[in-house]
């Protein structure tokens with residue numbers, strides 16, 4: 001492994017590590033625009049110049065194109081280097097519109113940061129600026145302000161190299177050059193939002209986030225995308241203090257969080273733009289009894305009564321629980337302890353055929369739209385009877401064998417269409433727990449509102465078996481509660497011998513039964529952060 | 538020094554593009570000799586090194602040394618790209634070589650390919666060269682018919698395909714790695730070096746890139762022997778060079794002179810000095826990318842190092858004579874407009890710097906300049922010289938500084954205060 005010296009500090013790095021990465025290990029940020037560790041090296045912005053002394057000879061060269069070589073001495077702060085870096089920055093800013101006050105990227109922009117760190121010169125512009133297309137729809141999710149673009153080419157390389165199709169290009173030459181859609185191509189790949197993160201300036205912007213919030217108002221927690229079984233690592237960016245613009249909207253956007261084992265720097269658009277379901281007028285806000293609003297006490301008492309009434313007749317064989325694999329491991333664990341071990345339902349099903357067919361690709365997306373099927377399997381859901389297939393449970397209901405049904409988060413209406421009323425008619429009672437309003441909730445004996453992952457903490461196990469924790473960003477909507485908490489309260493009424501006060505104690509207990517899950521160090525985690533974690537490059 | 542014609546020897550014969558006529562004057566003799574005597578390829582490379590043949594495209598890199606960088610045992614095919622883009626303002630020598638003696642070039646290509654082990658050669662021609670394209674293609678067809686190119690040449694088992702590729706008229710595509718991208722069908726953006734084309738070039742294969750004039754000199758080296766060829770020139774620069782004189786010269790045109798002839802001699806003895814008895818203001822010695830010289834600075838030998846020592850460059854050997862009526866700020870404006878327009882736009886300092894200089898030059902030429910504009914140019918030009926992907930930025934930066942420094946008074950005269 002080559003050993004080098006950067007600004008008088010020694011460091012050893014793996015063969016092939018370039019000087020930007022090596023310096024970062026020492027906490028030294030070499031300014032750069034075109035370099036990104038997830039893309040090929042372009043060496044075109046010319047911002048990352050450093051002084052390299054090697055074999056007794058000094059030269060000014062790029063940090064991004066030079067791998068660390070044994071015996072190199074690198075300086076990032078010599079007067080000559082500083083002069084060149086400042087000059088390159090001045091060139092980049094020369095024609096920039098500097099419309100930071102109306103730019104969504106202000107606060108997260110490399111031009112701003114580098115001007116403060118490496119610029120601080122007086123403007124010497126003595127001629128007119130050029131103009132380029134200011135508002136251009138690049139694709140369904142992304143807009144372009146070509147005037148702000150520094151032509152680093154990251155977005156172009158993302159489409160070429162990661163997605164694999166040319167959707168953006170740099171056209172023209174000289175300073176007439178402009179970033180644009182490739183002729184006849186929309187920026188419509190299922191990963192298009194990543195170019196917004198890659199763009200070091202405010203040229204490519206999320207259309208949904210446009211003019212929504214100043215970036216410095218955003219708070220951030222670490223989360224896991226619940227939109228497919230990959231479990232991409234994300235940040236939830238939210239703001240509950242400045243809703244003058246969008247009343248009731250707390251979650252402002254989702255951003256990818258680097259995880260080398262799962263999603264690297266990327267997430268798909270389905271996950272990224274899926275947050276609109278959270279602050280949504282269709283959320284279930286209060287418990288319902290027979291469609292009428294009520295409080296938790298009454299609703300839980302009613303549920304207890306219904307379940308108790310069936311324990312003798314029809315008895316365990318006539319009772320069923322149907323869950324969608326979007327519940328967390330903690331939810332699953334308590335559901336099992338309650339319905340399998342305490343009240344002993346004989347029929348537990350989770351293998352819901354999904355309404356939505358996802359097209360898996362070899363980047364991130366899997367074909368399973370649920371985030372925790374693997375957790376359900378790992379924790380032994382459904383293994384006590386042969387009725388893990390939801391379809392069999394439904395058949396048994398129609399056959400009159402099952403009389404009491406608890407449904408958690410499954411879209412039964414979607415599955416059954418107009419058969420749903422016939423199904424309900426076959427039941428003595430139906431308890432529905434869900435996050436969003438539905439006619440099934442209205443028709444149920446009891447309906448209980450659930451919190452979404454952004455409103456609670458918990459763990460999902462991804463398709464590869466990785467147990468991943470997510471944090472709570474905002475309070476549960478209305479009176480909704482995390483599922484595990486509902487199960488805890490109901491369990492208490494049904495004489496369960498266990499009792500948990502917090503999510504992490506549920507997880508601890510779960511991990512005692514399931515040692516593989518104990519690798520997650522719950523306490524070594526995160527908390528709400530002011531400011532942003534953009535894993536910025 | 539008197540003219541010494543090697544590559545321009547047969548320019549006077551209108552029928553030289555006809556292969557029979559060319560062969561009656563000795564064309565392809567060296568190529569046939571190479572094949573019949575089975576001269577070892579390494580010997581040819583050595584001969585070219587001995588000859589001190591330097592690249593005539595502008596940078597002056599020794600041709601034999603460049604060929605020696607190509608791996609001998611590459612499992613991939615190797616390519617030759619003849620640079621016939623001739624975009625440097627002022628330069629018109631390659632066009633003459635293509636039109637007037639295409640077989641000399643083809644013989645040079647054949648010998649070069651044989652020496653380096655290449656079976657496909659591209660001639661990358663600038664998009665405007667319709668006439669040269671027609672003539673060279675015709676010459677290729679004739680040479681194939683004569684069995685001097687193509688499959689199993691003269692029964693030797695050696696194959697060589699020569700393909701003309703027309704560019705689309707961008708100056709930057711004369712830069713060797715932009716040329717490769719353009720040849721491959723991509724945008725003419727220069728590539729990062731290393732890797733150098735000799736290792737990773739066209740289609741990721743080892744590639745030799747040489748100027749038309751460089752390759753045209755190769756048959757003469759074989760004819761004369763490397764040592765004799767080297768003797769013509771100076772210590773480091775062998776042979777002759779085609780100098781193109783344009784502008785306000787009394788006798789503009791191409792002059793083939795031994796390397797090391799003085800610039801003054803070229804301008805006054807060969808090109809007849811300034812026309813119409815006017816006074817000389819300046820000479821741009823080697824194409825627009827080379828820093829301008831004042832009349833009292835012309836006593837320099839035309840060879841690569843000596844020109845560098847004098848603060849300018851030999852470049853493509855295209856001298857532009859400017860008489861006393863010329864406005865240097867005007868020349869500066871036109872020249873910087875060229876570079877601002879032709880910058881490929883890939884890298885920041887050149888893309889932004891060239892345009893900034895051009896806009897400032899325009900402002901000054903239009904009479905709206907201020908003295909601080911001159912200082913600005915002197916300040917920013919060095920920042921796109923050497924900080925870029927390719928030398929296009931430098932090709933404006935160095936001449937810009939020279940013009941402003943040497944003709945500052947003339948610029949100041951255009952300013953109101």
Ligand SMILES: Cc1cc2nc3c(=O)[nH]c(=O)nc-3n(C[C@H](O)[C@H](O)[C@H](O)COP(=O)(O)O)c2cc1C
Nearest residue numbers: 592593594620622623624711712713747748751929
């Ligand atoms: C902006 C730019 C334009 C160039 N244009 C040409 C050209 O038109 N013809 C040419 O032969 N070389 C040109 N060159 C030089 C080539 O990059 C390269 O050095 C040359 O073709 C090598 O051949 P040689 O060693 O035989 O000179 C140019 C270089 C630059 C930087």
Ligand code: SF4
Nearest residue numbers: 149150152153155199
């Ligand atoms: S839009 Fe952004 S990412 Fe794309 S080239 Fe411009 S600055 Fe770079």
Ligand code: SF4
Nearest residue numbers: 881884887925927929
């Ligand atoms: S120096 Fe100019 S021409 Fe060369 S790569 Fe950079 S922008 Fe393109």
Ligand code: FES
Nearest residue numbers: 032045046048064
């Ligand atoms: S040139 Fe190194 S980061 Fe752009």
